[in-house]
Amino acid sequence: MSLLRLQQGQPQIQVMHRFPNGPIATQDGLRWDIGRIFDGVKDGLRLCADAAPEGIASVGVDGWAVDYVRLDENGEALADPFCHRDERTQGAEKKVHEIISPSRLYSLTGIQLLGLNTLYQLYADKLAGGRPGTFWLNLPEYVTYRLGGRRVAEYTNATHTQLVGLGGQEWCEEIFESLGLDISAAPKIVPSGSIVGSIGGDLSKLPALRGTKLIVPACHDTASAIAAIPASGEDWAFISSGTWSLVGTVLKSPCVGDQAREMNFTNLGGAGRSICFLKNVNGMWLLRQCMDEWEERGSAISLSALLQECEALPAPDYLIDVDDPPLTRPGGTLGKINAQLQRAGRRTFSAERRNIPVIANLIFHGMAERYAEVLRSIATITAKRLKRLFIVGGGGKNFLLNRLTAERTGLEVLLGSTESTTLGNFAIQMATLQGSWNETTGVAASAVARWAEEIAEPVFEEARNRETV
Template structure:
């Protein structure tokens, strides 16, 4: 097979990067070209994304790709969800896009439910209610009579807006649109009634395209300036989690996944959305995947708990390498302390150490006293919470779940992966850690005709990466400890 080279632009809420992906002989290789910050701008008590800075940094990635001396077959962009840019009738951006952290959406879901009940909104969209969802952002802008919204003729979600800056062509990609709480996952179309209820014209949202759609080519000026020529830009799975899930090296559909990092996303991949009373009560969400699949998942607090503790200990002059954390945890008696990682007190406390201590003591437990005990408490509690959520997924899944695939940064945490296997009683398959970039690149490869299906994408990924498998151990002890976890966290 001739070598094919693809450029992935992977943007997170705090940083971005460009990655060169090379596909040849049934395998994929990656090379990071550039890395850059993505900072929220605070102006007059509002928070915005500096979309022009992102554009300039993407251009920097194009120049870096040119220096590699290879022909770039296509470019694809993935980002975080929900946020969008407003486009005027002359094609200009109507100001900087609002960031999801802007406080103008606080309380807006509850106000919106006075117009359309919460249960009806969930039934139409299958999306968990969060105040920063696109629906409530638009509702807030409409109520404020925001000039950019009043002047807008189109809405483009962030990856689509950046692709528009590169090509001059406008599309609305399915997976990123599915995060908005405006898309109906059954029809895969926008719900005009939700837009009208928010005080926004339904015509602002255009026709949806699926991952793999070729948006266009680099504009003439970019093609000349970067010397890359008229490279196609492909609508990959624009939502970064959708690209990551596409990179799971699964052999069949009978798996659950855990995208593990600061925050964790646990779910299953299904053909049809799951929208019922149980999914509503558990606040599960239905987001779009490639080939029309649905990512049925739940958000779980992840390594945020440990990261915040490490920050506090660093202020005390103490830092730990990961290997040391593992060694420390092994010296502690197991199952002494349990917390619910998703308890509101852990959302953004002034002191995570104090919040954990208070949670434990308020429930009749002894509190951790050493750093090693805090680490063990966090890891064991996460493993137990994963088991709890997986149990709900087993009840709702249309198939038997046989294993858990862990992707993202957490796939490199062997201790937590082993404890997760122990807690859930199923094998844990860890890797790839660079799932988002791999998924982005493989969707471009599919658009190029190198692979023809999600299954063949995953087969190539299995050939290209190393994965680790963890089998359950000490099952009886973990089952008993899980009952203790449930009784404490209720």
């Protein structure tokens, strides 16, 4: 959690609080401890209130997409929410496509077919006998609601559910009706930058949080990160690099032609009603899974040490498919990589310490090549002549992957802040507080861009000075 203050007109950002978070394997599936997450948010807000006794104008919550909390009749969480990596959606995806064809789904929503999307999770709930009509909220909006806000679905986050009509701000009735899902259980969609209430409960007793507005930024963290990129023109693309790598470009309207559908690109909502035309690529989560396995086997290694060892290795003579479906699910990742190598008739690797950098090198080269493939497809589909590639998010700290990406794409790579989501979140809040908001488009894209440049450009400049790729 971060705090933005303007000191003599200059933006200053301070990270106030972090807490670990991850899905928990339970007898009822892979779930998030939502109570612990909310307690962590409240702890962070108390620290912000102590640091800013002059008062905090607004709070905005963003996070990962697709997962949601079911509410009871009193507005309380029925249970800890499922994690999108839980295996329950595998059967649901097939059954959904028996009712609505993949091509029809794409024409209705423009969203890539991913079994983790909210659409398939809601249908999995139905197959499991879930109570119909139970209200639900995506996670960032749930936290906002618990802080005192209204029950809403912010536009950018709503589009990732695969339940919003193409290019609009309404739920797609055809999908809900065809699948027998209750549309009345879905929250009202509101534009990015909407003020949805004020801090309530015990936090409102803190002087700094009295009357503090609750603003939904781009609640999908990727959309907030993209909003922070201080770029203009049509010659740039982005990689929001984290657990997932989201590779794409920004468009003014959805792109849903045959090529986009066949290549399974998505048209996610962006700040100011822009379109983030992108594709999910398995990200740093893949390496994290391997590092956890190595640690369990007594061979723990830091990322910095691993990168140094990998840098001394030559390029592998074979590239793994980092988007191989088994590699997107938790557990046994080293074995899954070896299984892929074995199917291709390639050498497999034991768990010995000497093989750790070799496996990591396979992952990094595989990721860079996948980035290049996706970017070539984007250039073909959109007819854009891409020259610049902005890398934002925590994965931007991986200097080796950045270099490999530059080599394989041939683009000028510009490194942004590892906290780009925070910067975009702030830019949207500032634009709203300055009056650049309306009920149709939400916060104005031009105003967000101005604030993003003011807040983010020094950070991008600092990144360029640290390292040139």
